Amino acid sequence: MTTESTIERGPVVPTGTAPLGLTPVASTSPLLLGEHSLCPGCGEPVALRILLETLQELGIVQRTIGVVGHGCYGSFVRIMDIDVLQCLHGRAPSCATGIKRMRPDVATFTLQGDGDMVNEGLQEVLHTAARGENVTAILLNNGVFGDTGGQQTATTVVGQRTKTSLEGRDAAVHGHPIPVADLVASLDGVGYVGRGTVGTAGGVLRTKKMIRTAFESQLAGEGFSLVEILTMCPTGWFVTAPQGPDYMASSMEEVYPLGDLRPRTKGTT
Amino acid sequence: MSTRGTLTIDPEKCKGCELCLAACPPDVLTMSSELNSVGYRYPILHDGCTGCTACSLVCPDHVFEVYRFPRSRT
Amino acid sequence: MTAAATPELTLMEGAAAIGEAAILAGCRFFAGYPMSPFTPLLEHLAEALPAAGGTCINCESEIEGVNMALGAASTGARAATGSCGQGIALMQEAIAEAALNETPMVVFNLARNQQDYFQATRGGGWGDYRTITLAPKDVPEAIEHTQLLFHLSDLHRAPTMLYGDPLLAQTRVGVRLEKLDFGPLPPKDWELDGTRGGTGQSRQVWTWAMGKATDPGPGPDLHWQNIAAKFAAINEIEQRSESAHCEDADTVVVAFGSAALFVEHVVAELRAEGHRVGWFRPITLWPFPGPALEEATRSARRVLVYELNGGQMIDDVRQYAHDRSAIRFIGGVSIHESGLSYGPLLDAPVIRERILAALPEGDPR
Numbered sequence: 225m226t227t228e229s230t231i232e233r234g235p236v237v238p239t240g241t242a243p244l245g246l247t248p249v250a251s252t253s254p255l256l257l258g259e260h261s262l263c264p265g266c267g268e269p270v271a272l273r274i275l276l277e278t279l280q281e282l283g284i285v286q287r288t289i290g291v292v293g294h295g296c297y298g299s300f301v302r303i304m305d306i307d308v309l310q311c312l313h314g315r316a317p318s319c320a321t322g323i324k325r326m327r328p329d330v331a332t333f334t335l336q337g338d339g340d341m342v343n344e345g346l347q348e349v350l351h352t353a354a355r356g357e358n359v360t361a362i363l364l365n366n367g368v369f370g371d372t373g374g375q376q377t378a379t380t381v382v383g384q385r386t387k388t389s390l391e392g393r394d395a396a397v398h399g400h401p402i403p404v405a406d407l408v409a410s411l412d413g414v415g416y417v418g419r420g421t422v423g424t425a426g427g428v429l430r431t432k433k434m435i436r437t438a439f440e441s442q443l444a445g446e447g448f449s450l451v452e453i454l455t456m457c458p459t460g461w462f463v464t465a466p467q468g469p470d471y472m473a474s475s476m477e478e479v480y481p482l483g484d485l486r487p488r489t490k491g492t493t
Numbered sequence: 494m495s496t497r498g499t500l501t502i503d504p505e506k507c508k509g510c511e512l513c514l515a516a517c518p519p520d521v522l523t524m525s526s527e528l529n530s531v532g533y534r535y536p537i538l539h540d541g542c543t544g545c546t547a548c549s550l551v552c553p554d555h556v557f558e559v560y561r562f563p564r565s566r567t
Numbered sequence: 568m569t570a571a572a573t574p575e576l577t578l579m580e581g582a583a584a585i586g587e588a589a590i591l592a593g594c595r596f597f598a599g600y601p602m603s604p605f606t607p608l609l610e611h612l613a614e615a616l617p618a619a620g621g622t623c624i625n626c627e628s629e630i631e632g633v634n635m636a637l638g639a640a641s642t643g644a645r646a647a648t649g650s651c652g653q654g655i656a657l658m659q660e661a662i663a664e665a666a667l668n669e670t671p672m673v674v675f676n677l678a679r680n681q682q683d684y685f686q687a688t689r690g691g692g693w694g695d696y697r698t699i700t701l702a703p704k705d706v707p708e709a710i711e712h713t714q715l716l717f718h719l720s721d722l723h724r725a726p727t728m729l730y731g732d733p734l735l736a737q738t739r740v741g742v743r744l745e746k747l748d749f750g751p752l753p754p755k756d757w758e759l760d761g762t763r764g765g766t767g768q769s770r771q772v773w774t775w776a777m778g779k780a781t782d783p784g785p786g787p788d789l790h791w792q793n794i795a796a797k798f799a800a801i802n803e804i805e806q807r808s809e810s811a812h813c814e815d816a817d818t819v820v821v822a823f824g825s826a827a828l829f830v831e832h833v834v835a836e837l838r839a840e841g842h843r844v845g846w847f848r849p850i851t852l853w854p855f856p857g858p859a860l861e862e863a864t865r866s867a868r869r870v871l872v873y874e875l876n877g878g879q880m881i882d883d884v885r886q887y888a889h890d891r892s893a894i895r896f897i898g899g900v901s902i903h904e905s906g907l908s909y910g911p912l913l914d915a916p917v918i919r920e921r922i923l924a925a926l927p928e929g930d931p932r
Contacts, residue, residue, distance in 0.1 A: 246499065246560035250549040255765055258780030259554070264508035264533070269553040285764035291638065301771060302780050306764040309641045310773040312664050315634040318626075322638025322646065323759070325622045326596060330761040348634075351627040425516045425547035458510075465510035469551075 253277050255285065255305045265465025267455030267472075268297045268364050270422040272335075274432040275362060276304065279331070282439055288331045289323050291316040293345070295337035296370045314345025317352035320359040331439060333360040338379040339369040342404045346378070349404065349450075356413030356447040360438045363404065363452040367476060368460035378402045381479045385462055401479055405452040409486035415446030417486035421454040421477070423469030434484070441488050454480060498544020501558040502536055509533035513548035513557070522548060574743040581706040582607035582736040584744070585675065585729070586615055588713035589647060591746045594673070595621040596639035596646035598632035602654045603907050604736040605677040609649070629654040633661040633674070640665070640672045641772045643758030645717050649675030649729075655686055662726050663692020667774040667794060669757070671720035673713070674698075677731040680902040680909060682824060684879035687730050688853040695795035699723070699805055700852040702730040702824040704831075706740040711747060718749040723801055724757075730852055733908040734825040801854060808856035809848045812838055813863040816845030820897075820922060821860070821884055822873040823849050826913065830873055833919045841931035844922065849880070857887035864889040871925055873918060874898040875909055897921040 255276040260269050279285050288306050292298060294313040301310050311319045316334035324332045334341075341349050341363050349361060368386055369375040376386040376393060379401050383392045393401075409417040416438050420431025431453055438449035454476050456468030463471045507529060513536050514522050521541045524534040536548070536556065544561035579587070586608050589597070597616055599609035609625065616623040622639075626632035632648045639646035650658060655676050665672055676687060687700045699719055703709035709731060716727045763769040767781060778784025785793065812834065813819055822830040827848040834846045847863045849856050864870050870893045872881040878896050888894055901912030911917060923930075 246562060248558060248560055249498075249544055250546040250557070250559040252555040252558070256555070257767075259506065262553070264553075265510035265512060266553055270551065273555075279764070286766075287761045288764050289642075289759050289761040301773060302777055305767060305769050305779070307759040307761050307770050308773070309638060309759060310668075310771065310775070311637070312634065312660055315630070315661070318631040318634035319638030319641070321624070321631075322596060322598070322635040322640070323642055325624075325635075326639045326642040326644040326646075327760060347628060348631055351631060355624075422551070425545075425550040428550040465508070466512065466515065468510075469512065469515065 253280065255280065256303050257305050258303045260299060260303060262296050262299070263459045263465070265456055265458045265468045266296070267366065267422045267453070267457070267468070270428060271362070271364055271431070271453045271455055272297070272300050272304070274428060275335070275435055278432060278435045278439060279306070282436065284331045284439070284443070287329060288333070289327065291320045291323065291332070291334045293334065293336040293340035294371065295340055295364070297335060297337060297364055298371065300335070313340050314343070314348055316340070317345065317348040317357070317359065317361060321352055321355070321357045324357060324359050328358070331360070331442060333362055335362050336364065337370065338363065338365045338367060339377045342378040342402055346402070346404065350407065350411070353408045353448040353450070354411045354413045358442050358445055358447060360442045360449045360451070362435070363450065364455045365452050365480065366455045366457035366460060368457055370457050370460050374460035379404070381475055384475060386460065403480055405450055405480070405485050408448070408450050414448050414486055415441035416449040416488045418484050419452040419454070419480055419482050421472065421482055423454065423456060423472050437488060446488065452480070496540050496542055496562070498542045498559060498561045500538050500542065500548065500560070502538060503556050504529045504535040506554045506556045507533050507535035508554055509535065510553065512551045512553070516547040516551040518545060518547060519543055574745050576741045576743055578739055579706070579742050580607060580737060580739050581709060581731070582677070583611045584706050584740070584742045585709050585713050585731070586611035587744050588710040589673070589717070590615060590619045590621070591744060592714040592717040593645045594647050594717065595644045596636060597621070598624040598626045598635040598648050600626055600629045600632055600650060600654060602650050604679060604733040605649050605651045605654070605675065607736055608675055608677060629657040630661070633658040636672045637661055637665050637670055640670045641759050643755040643760070645721070647673040647675060649677060651677050651679045652683060655683070656691060659691035662690060662698060663694055663696055664774060665726040666692070666696030666698070667694050667791065668772050669724040670726070670772060671724055672726045673716045673720055674726060674728045675731070676728050677736045679733065680906060681876045681900060682732070682826065682874045682879065684823070684852060684874065684876065687728055688855070695791060695798065696725070697798045697802070697853050698726060698728050699801065699854070700728040700730050701807070701850060702852050703735065704824060704828045704848065706735060706738060706742055709735055710742060710744060714747045715749060718752065719805065721752050721755070723797065730824060732825050805851060806854045806856040806859065807850035808859045809850060810846060810859070810863045812845035813847060813867070816843050816867055818842070818844045818869040818871060818922070818926060819864050819867040820844065820846045820871045820873055821880070822846065823852060823880060826873060826875055829913060829915055829918055833915050833922065836919065837922065842926065843931065855883045855887070857883070860884065860887045861889050864893070868893055869925055870894045871897045871922060873921070875901055875913060895925055897925060
């Protein structure tokens with residue numbers, strides 16, 4: 225490893241200027257209209273990016289409507305270049321139902337945090353799934369109400385400290401977390417359910433594939449699809465940004481195992 | 494060590510989360526000693542980049558654009 | 568009005584007639600949760616709306632139903648929901664949301680056992696919004712109001728409400744289902760259809776109206792000021808009322824909805840007997856036709872408010888009647904023993920007695 229004193233600034237060129245003769249392999253999605261203002265090390269912008277990349281890669285950017293709930297990710301409405309309904313906390317699956325029934329050829333998705341979907345909106349997501357509505361729900365699960373300062377949600381794992389469980393969630397006092405993706409995966413009317421993570425590069429790639437599978441399932445009319453994405457929230461977890469992915473893996477992946485919880489039965493996964 | 498790829502790095506976008514350092518398989522990123530204009534350290538690229546895109550995959554802040562050198566035929 | 572041949576007279580239950588009127592108005596989405604006496608409207612549309620090319624969902628809660636309607640309406644479709652009482656209470660959040668993100672929809676409030684005036688006109692949502700509410704007195708008027716509400720919703724980009732009750736929903740009446748044209752409407756240049764992705768021109772339906780990073784919107788402050796101003800303007804132009812025999816009346820009876828139908832009948836009787844009684848009926852509960860009430864009560868020494876509750880519309884009567892000291896409440900809570908409809912107070916002889924009891928000794932002079 226060369227020391228900083230020999231290469232203080234590596235082969236850095238101004239962003240947007242392609243080094244001559246080089247093949248670009250990764251850059252910012254054009255569907256992003258600006259930068260977000262979320263915390264250092266937050267996983268939600270990563271999830272947003274791979275969602276928008278998937279829409280582009282599937283070629284459905286000009287027939288997509290998103291329904292965004294309330295949370296830190298709510299500010300994404302300003303930087304997503306797609307038609308968006310910003311809706312009430314928990315109600316996105318119901319709004320998506322109305323949209324999809326009126327515009328069946330439009331790819332419709334929800335973007336919700338765990339507080340939104342699993343606290344306020346548990347009824348909405350379960351009923352929408354059981355009804356087999358052809359919409360894709362994206363759950364950003366970080367086990368806290370981030371936007372309101374880090375309180376406990378229905379997905380906070382036992383032992384996790386939050387503003388309303390400062391000594392750590394105690395099952396005897398605060399009950400148990402709800403793995404909503406597993407509940408949804410058990411329902412008829414569901415086309416695909418996956419759970420991924422954005423804590424590692426491999427996780428990001430696998431989660432992006434899940435998002436693609438979910439939209440393909442929707443477009444094939446197979447019913448409701450859900451991708452639960454474990455996203456880092458170092459601020460809410462009282463850890464540093466670099467500690468986020470490891471903390472997430474060790475505290476959340478046992479309660480929320482990764483993988484295809486309900487693979488597509490028709491077509492390819 | 495062969496350098497098969499390179500990055501553009503936007504120091505002003507970085508929030509110093511260091512997720513890229515942990516993600517980089519050949520371990521060719523370190524954080525600067527300088528601070529950007531909002532007070533964060535940002536990544537510095539060293540020799541040996543493979544252009545694997547792991548850094549840009551995990552980065553929440555679109556700091557990177559990743560490029561690969563054309564493969565030489567020898 | 569259309570120049571087509573007069574439609575046939577058909578015997579129909581009120582809820583079914585309202586459902587057919589919604590279909591005539593181009594309603595393509597309806598979601599509802601069973602709750603008496605609203606349920607027949609849901610049942611009718613469950614059968615009739617798909618046959619007309621629309622979608623009707625028997626949703627799993629009132630909250631889901633109103634949010635489905637909001638989503639459907641955000642795409643530009645004419646959408647509606649309905650309930651009564653407790654169910655309307657559950658919908659308050661979404662009604663306010665639709666008012667603040669400017670999404671049209673019609674809410675059919677077929678109230679149950681009292682006149683829920685406060686709920687309809689004050690609402691329980693947040694923000695500076697009001698809900699245009701029409702209270703038909705009978706089924707033929709409800710057919711007109713249903714179509715008018717879809718028009719007003721689209722015209723003003725706001726949720727609106729039809730205020731009905733068990734009599735309206737369950738009475739079978741001879742009706743003519745005629746499609747009404749209320750004039751031109753602005754194009755829905757705000758509707759979401761998903762086609763503008765990646766163009767920089769993508770749209771948002773958002774209570775905070777912040778717009779995009781590349782194309783900022785007015786933001787919550789200016790947007791909500793605009794919304795408040797919009798409802799203040801609607802207040803001036805959408806008041807509707809009806810009255811009779813008020814010019815020389817020294818007693819005016821104020822009532823709305825089905826109750827007003829009874830009052831109209833009783834007042835006609837009393838007039839024939841020589842009493843100088845008139846009646847005034849707000850058609851829009853909001854905007855309340857205050858100036859018209861003021862005019863109608865100009866010569867009245869008694870303003871009798873008859874409503875089936877503990878006294879709700881009387882608050883607005885107190886604001887506008889020409890002489891506040893002339894106001895007396897002759898209504899009351901009156902609920903059928905089943906809990907599902909009005910009680911003995913909604914009865915012409917009882918109303919007659921209450922009006923007479925308010926008149927001076929020896930009336931008519």
